[in-house]
Amino acid sequence: MFEFTLEATAGAARAGTIVLPHGIVRTPAFMPVGTHAVVRGLHPDDVRRTGAQIILANTYHLHLRPGEMEVRAMGGLHQFTTWDRPMLTDSGGFQVFSLEGLRTISEHGVEFQSHIDGTLRTITPEISMEIQWSLGADIAMQFDHVVPGQAPHELATEGMERSLRWLDRCRSRHAELAEGGAAGQTLWPIVQGGTHADLRRRSIDGILERGPWTGVAVGGLSVGEAKPVMHRVLEDLEPVLPADVPRYLMGVGFPADLLEGIARGVDLFDCVAATRNGRHGTAWVHDGRVNVRGAALRSDRGPLDPECDCETCTTFSRAYLRHLFVAEDMLGLRLVSIHNIRFLVRLAEQARAHILDGTFDRWSRDWLRRHYARGAT
Amino acid sequence: MFEFTLEATAGAARAGTIVLPHGIVRTPAFMPVGTHAVVRGLHPDDVRRTGAQIILANTYHLHLRPGEMEVRAMGGLHQFTTWDRPMLTDSGGFQVFSLEGLRTISEHGVEFQSHIDGTLRTITPEISMEIQWSLGADIAMQFDHVVPGQAPHELATEGMERSLRWLDRCRSRHAELAEGGAAGQTLWPIVQGGTHADLRRRSIDGILERGPWTGVAVGGLSVGEAKPVMHRVLEDLEPVLPADVPRYLMGVGFPADLLEGIARGVDLFDCVAATRNGRHGTAWVHDGRVNVRGAALRSDRGPLDPECDCETCTTFSRAYLRHLFVAEDMLGLRLVSIHNIRFLVRLAEQARAHILDGTFDRWSRDWLRRHYARGAT
Numbered sequence: 001m002f003e004f005t006l007e008a009t010a011g012a013a014r015a016g017t018i019v020l021p022h023g024i025v026r027t028p029a030f031m032p033v034g035t036h037a038v039v040r041g042l043h044p045d046d047v048r049r050t051g052a053q054i055i056l057a058n059t060y061h062l063h064l065r066p067g068e069m070e071v072r073a074m075g076g077l078h079q080f081t082t083w084d085r086p087m088l089t090d091s092g093g094f095q096v097f098s099l100e101g102l103r104t105i106s107e108h109g110v111e112f113q114s115h116i117d118g119t120l121r122t123i124t125p126e127i128s129m130e131i132q133w134s135l136g137a138d139i140a141m142q143f144d145h146v147v148p149g150q151a152p153h154e155l156a157t158e159g160m161e162r163s164l165r166w167l168d169r170c171r172s173r174h175a176e177l178a179e180g181g182a183a184g185q186t187l188w189p190i191v192q193g194g195t196h197a198d199l200r201r202r203s204i205d206g207i208l209e210r211g212p213w214t215g216v217a218v219g220g221l222s223v224g225e226a227k228p229v230m231h232r233v234l235e236d237l238e239p240v241l242p243a244d245v246p247r248y249l250m251g252v253g254f255p256a257d258l259l260e261g262i263a264r265g266v267d268l269f270d271c272v273a274a275t276r277n278g279r280h281g282t283a284w285v286h287d288g289r290v291n292v293r294g295a296a297l298r299s300d301r302g303p304l305d306p307e308c309d310c311e312t313c314t315t316f317s318r319a320y321l322r323h324l325f326v327a328e329d330m331l332g333l334r335l336v337s338i339h340n341i342r343f344l345v346r347l348a349e350q351a352r353a354h355i356l357d358g359t360f361d362r363w364s365r366d367w368l369r370r371h372y373a374r375g376a377t
Numbered sequence: 378m379f380e381f382t383l384e385a386t387a388g389a390a391r392a393g394t395i396v397l398p399h400g401i402v403r404t405p406a407f408m409p410v411g412t413h414a415v416v417r418g419l420h421p422d423d424v425r426r427t428g429a430q431i432i433l434a435n436t437y438h439l440h441l442r443p444g445e446m447e448v449r450a451m452g453g454l455h456q457f458t459t460w461d462r463p464m465l466t467d468s469g470g471f472q473v474f475s476l477e478g479l480r481t482i483s484e485h486g487v488e489f490q491s492h493i494d495g496t497l498r499t500i501t502p503e504i505s506m507e508i509q510w511s512l513g514a515d516i517a518m519q520f521d522h523v524v525p526g527q528a529p530h531e532l533a534t535e536g537m538e539r540s541l542r543w544l545d546r547c548r549s550r551h552a553e554l555a556e557g558g559a560a561g562q563t564l565w566p567i568v569q570g571g572t573h574a575d576l577r578r579r580s581i582d583g584i585l586e587r588g589p590w591t592g593v594a595v596g597g598l599s600v601g602e603a604k605p606v607m608h609r610v611l612e613d614l615e616p617v618l619p620a621d622v623p624r625y626l627m628g629v630g631f632p633a634d635l636l637e638g639i640a641r642g643v644d645l646f647d648c649v650a651a652t653r654n655g656r657h658g659t660a661w662v663h664d665g666r667v668n669v670r671g672a673a674l675r676s677d678r679g680p681l682d683p684e685c686d687c688e689t690c691t692t693f694s695r696a697y698l699r700h701l702f703v704a705e706d707m708l709g710l711r712l713v714s715i716h717n718i719r720f721l722v723r724l725a726e727q728a729r730a731h732i733l734d735g736t737f738d739r740w741s742r743d744w745l746r747r748h749y750a751r752g753a754t
Contacts, residue, residue, distance in 0.1 A: 036700070036701075036704040036706055037697075037700065037704075038701060038704070038706045038708050040706060041706060041707045042708060043708060043711070043712075061704075065700070065703060065704055066675065066696070066699075066700045066703070070675060070676060070696065070700075073676055074678060074694060074696055074697070075678075080694070080696070080697055080700075081697065082692055082693060082697075298443065298447060299447060299450055299451070301451060301452075316459060317451060317457070319443070319447065319451050319457070320414075320451070320457055320458065320459075322443075323413070323414065323442070323443045323447075323457075324413075324415060326442060326443070327413040327414075327415070327438075327442055329413055329415045329417060329418060330417075330418045330707045330710070330711070331415050331418055331419065331420060333707070334420070334707070334711075335420075
């Protein structure tokens with residue numbers, strides 16, 4: 001069960017609707033990250049009330065804890081977590097290639113040491129598919145060879161070409177798994193190639209030769225390269241990405257990134273910054289950022305962001321939020337995380353509305369100018 | 378605005394209704410503790426959904442952070458926290474007498490070092506009243522001289538007699554503060570005297586001579602003495618406590634304590650154990666206790682307590698709760714705290730229903746037998 005309808009465009013920006021086994025996602029959309037089958041510190045009801053339509057969970061982390069067979073025995077991720085809307089799982093590629101210490105990469109796959117108990121584990125394209133199948137998300141991602149952000153041409157070529165070969169293996173194993181089941185999980189490929197235009201082209205060409213696909217992701221960005229470099233990669237890719245499937249920019253999702261990405265044809269985003277910043281007491285607001293610990297908030301009866309409609313902003317004062325952080329009560333982390341997620345979810349909702357009514361360009365420029373005015377990133 | 382109606386009795390056990398400025402409390406009732414103007418880790422909505430009718434906040438902690446004048450500037454504790462039901466503040470006595478290190482007790486009051494920034498502070502009966510008045514809870518407690526649990530007769534006498542003298546000063550200052558305002562805060566005295574029957578009698582006699590009061594608290598229990606000793610003190614006091622006001626047993630509230638206290642005429646309880654145990658992954662259940670981290674829960678699809686109607690038990694599996702604790706996600710702490718609070722709130726609700734229909738004794742005995750069967754405390 002998978003459909004995508006493109007409803008409107010504004011330049012490269014797109015508004016669409018994805019139909020998945022667990023529900024509908026109207027795009028552009030931001031996906032909160034639920035690394036350990038929980039959006040850090042938040043109840044599924046908290047996340048639902050932010051308007052999030054789909055969340056992401058991490059294959060690497062869930063493989064190690066509690067283990068995909070435990071999740072499967074509980075009825076899969078949806079039943080285990082009680083999150084009943086769409087979910088996407090990443091492939092574990094990004095995590096295992098980011099691991100410090102023992103890690104052996106071969107054509108077969110990646111052998112690594114668990115960061116939890118030190119045991120040796122292996123993830124191959126086939127194993128990644130098996131884990132994701134057991135987890136049971138609506139969308140599974142291919143296992144890819146991720147290279148550092150500013151990898152030279154040779155290394156980026158190796159990663160890109162291996163990712164294509166691994167895509168073949170992922171597709172075969174995923175098709176075998178899907179034969180027996182009615183779960184309707186779909187598999188998405190990932191464009192690699194670092195910051196090298198020729199490699200990105202070869203990557204997407206290779207992916208499309210192997211198609212058709214129900215969606216396509218762009219990986220290996222926002223990993224240390226400068227923003228204009230990321231923008232150029234997206235601009236180069238945009239004309240060659242298929243228009244009739246959703247495009248997912250992996251691991252990207254500061255407020256400005258959303259608008260810059262949407263303007264370059266991206267439909268889906270995910271990023272841990274919303275909850276990570278929330279835990280550290282940094283809130284995105286329309287005028288930039290607020291440090292919730294700041295002494296200036298001590299007697300501030302106003303909301304975190306006067307223009308925000310989230311539960312936190314419509315309920316609590318800045319003074320109370322600051323007090324919670326100063327008193328180190330975890331309610332503070334939760335309330336700011338809820339705000340930050342709603343901020344991104346709503347920004348995507350607003351972008352969608354402006355794409356649909358033909359005012360995206362101007363609105364987006366004004367929004368970015370205002371948000372950047374005080375040096376926010 | 379203060380009324381108490383005694384609706385029914387069953388032996389010494391009582392069912393009543395307290396009317397306070399911010400709402401009604403049907404007794405017996407358990408009060409969750411919101412030390413820093415927040416029930417640790419919980420949203421006011423979480424607490425409301427447990428059925429809690431009244432919460433307690435700590436004068437000592439709020440005096441130090443954020444300071445009572447900041448709370449007052451925010452409109453008082455109710456507006457600051459958005460908790461719109463009744464609240465009670467303790468006097469700070471228990472905390473300053475429990476402080477390690479520098480602490481000088483005199484007839485004037487207690488000088489102590491802030492545990493946060495080391496500054497020297499003083500709380501006197503008058504200052505305690507002023508702080509509590511600024512915080513603006515429905516019920517303020519007298520500043521009392523608290524002695525250790527098994528204090529000898531001489532020391533317990535000193536604390537008890539000083540508490541009576543301080544009660545006079547509290548009442549005077551509270552009356553002055555109340556003259557100007559319409560807040561309707563009421564002041565309750567605290568019975569002291571350690572484990573010495575004669576001192577407890579002299580304490581309540583002294584309190585009643587100074588009356589009338591709208592409620593009376595029993596302090597200095599559950600501070601190290603054996604349970605039977607606490608029970609004896611309550612039994613000795615019960616006949617001499619006024620029947621027409623609520624009786625509050627301070628700092629007591631394990632499940633069995635509630636039933637034992639109710640059987641001895643107590644109407645109100647508070648205790649941090651519900652949230653502290655919640656944070657440590659210990660859940661009270663009808664059959665005793667569950668360690669949420671336990672390996673036995675790994676594949677357990679059942680609720681924490683099959684007989685519980687709380688949000689946690691009606692939503693999540695034991696396996697997911699265990700996963701949250703193992704993955705160290707703070708949602709786990711919150712879900713078990715919610716369960717533990719609901720467990721105590723509901724136990725008091727059930728006790729009330731059984732007092733009203735005349736079945737309290739038998740129900741209470743059966744409940745305790747079952748709960749104790751596996752060694753729970």
